[in-house]
Amino acid sequence: MKAIRIPIIELPKESEELRNEIRQFLLEERENGCFEPKCDSWLSGYSAYFSKKMGERGWIGMTWPTKYGGQGRSAIERYIVTEELLAAGAPVAGHWIADRQSGPLFLKFGTEEQKQFFLPKIAKGECYFSIGLSEPNAGSDLAAIKSRAVKVDKGWILNGSKIWTSGAHFSHYMITLCRTSSQDPNNRHAGMSQLVVDLSSPGVTIRPIQLMTGEHHFNEVFFDDVFIPDEMVVGEIGNGWNQGMAELAYERSGPERFLSTFPLLNELTNELLEQGDNNGLNEVSKVVSRLWTLRNMSLGIAQLLEEGVPSNIIASLVKDMGTKLEQQIAEIARLIVSVIPSLESDSLLERFMAQSILHSPGFTLRGGTTEILRGIVAKGIIQK
Numbered sequence: 001m002k003a004i005r006i007p008i009i010e011l012p013k014e015s016e017e018l019r020n021e022i023r024q025f026l027l028e029e030r031e032n033g034c035f036e037p038k039c040d041s042w043l044s045g046y047s048a049y050f051s052k053k054m055g056e057r058g059w060i061g062m063t064w065p066t067k068y069g070g071q072g073r074s075a076i077e078r079y080i081v082t083e084e085l086l087a088a089g090a091p092v093a094g095h096w097i098a099d100r101q102s103g104p105l106f107l108k109f110g111t112e113e114q115k116q117f118f119l120p121k122i123a124k125g126e127c128y129f130s131i132g133l134s135e136p137n138a139g140s141d142l143a144a145i146k147s148r149a150v151k152v153d154k155g156w157i158l159n160g161s162k163i164w165t166s167g168a169h170f171s172h173y174m175i176t177l178c179r180t181s182s183q184d185p186n187n188r189h190a191g192m193s194q195l196v197v198d199l200s201s202p203g204v205t206i207r208p209i210q211l212m213t214g215e216h217h218f219n220e221v222f223f224d225d226v227f228i229p230d231e232m233v234v235g236e237i238g239n240g241w242n243q244g245m246a247e248l249a250y251e252r253s254g255p256e257r258f259l260s261t262f263p264l265l266n267e268l269t270n271e272l273l274e275q276g277d278n279n280g281l282n283e284v285s286k287v288v289s290r291l292w293t294l295r296n297m298s299l300g301i302a303q304l305l306e307e308g309v310p311s312n313i314i315a316s317l318v319k320d321m322g323t324k325l326e327q328q329i330a331e332i333a334r335l336i337v338s339v340i341p342s343l344e345s346d347s348l349l350e351r352f353m354a355q356s357i358l359h360s361p362g363f364t365l366r367g368g369t370t371e372i373l374r375g376i377v378a379k380g381i382i383q384k
Contacts, residue, residue: 004317012076029050042096044355046094056125089263094125095122145177159223178240194233194244203226206222212361252316255295258322269281269284287325319367320373341353
């Protein structure tokens with residue numbers, strides 16, 4: 001079997017200055033009533049105001065070249081900002097996907113015109129993207145997608161649908177994986193391409209899928225003869241699968257894969273300390289040790305991605321382990337403290353518990369199901 005090697009990253013001392021800066025910003029925004037912290041905020045916490053404030057601070061597209069609106073900062077600096085936002089439960093859903101993976105995809109595969117057009121808007125916190133992957137009849141088998149684009153003069157005509165599309169109702173664009181040629185029975189991954197769909201285009205219909213909480217961040221998206229200009233093709237026609245797999249390393253390895261329920265863990269710890277509940281703290285310490293391990297793994301992958309090292313296998317591992325841990329945090333909190341979870345409660349602990357419990361079924365589904373991820377890891381470590 002192949003060894004999985006992840007570098008151990010020690011954060012430089014000067015990083016504390018950045019950490020203190022983002023913490024002070026978050027404290028002021030919260031005290032001014034600009035947001036209320038919540039669990040799973042990177043998908044359910046949308047605020048156009050907050051995204052613009054982040055853009056003004058230079059905290060979106062931090063690692064991108066300055067000529068595209070970025071700051072030219074390191075992946076580790078970006079990581080510090082990201083984990084502080086998640087720990088605070090800040091409303092970052094609007095710009096999250098564009099910053100995390102759409103921007104890096106354009107940097108790697110996009111044309112110069114696409115970079116000049118999209119990246120500065122994303123960095124300002126004014127342009128949001130969603131991801132068009134899953135389809136109603138494909139399940140976790142992404143190679144079974146049926147959405148198809150047919151070549152016409154100066155562009156493509158797209159027909160089909162996507163499902164579980166987070167944030168499509170407030171996004172401006174969607175990077176959509178579709179078939180642009182007939183499926184090859186000998187290579188199911190061939191013939192796919194990535195197109196940028198303007199979600200305000202004629203023929204695009206977005207229907208909400210509500211959570212148990214009544215919240216809306218998942219969607220069905222339908223394409224009925226939607227015209228996509230040639231300049232909105234990302235990368236090469238037919239290379240969509242490879243491009244998409246490279247993009248998924250960004251999606252699966254970040255701290256959002258194990259910090260969605262961190263606000264609950266933090267509030268639970270504070271409650272147990274106040275009560276002097278050592279038995280409860282012992283249980284929490286087991287979770288914290290696993291959390292620390294995942295953080296170190298995720299930091300190492302951030303460094304590898306900055307160096308251009310393929311990281312899909314270990315990213316899949318972090319996603320699998322991380323989302324299971326997020327669910328465990330909700331369950332441990334339920335067992336340790338005797339409170340009634342409520343979305344309407346004035347108690348942060350009760351509110352965070354309700355959010356975590358009701359959101360947790362989706363943790364191990366979004367970004368790739370547990371079964372699919374374990375298959376990727378198993379195939380990747382088998383020595384050929």
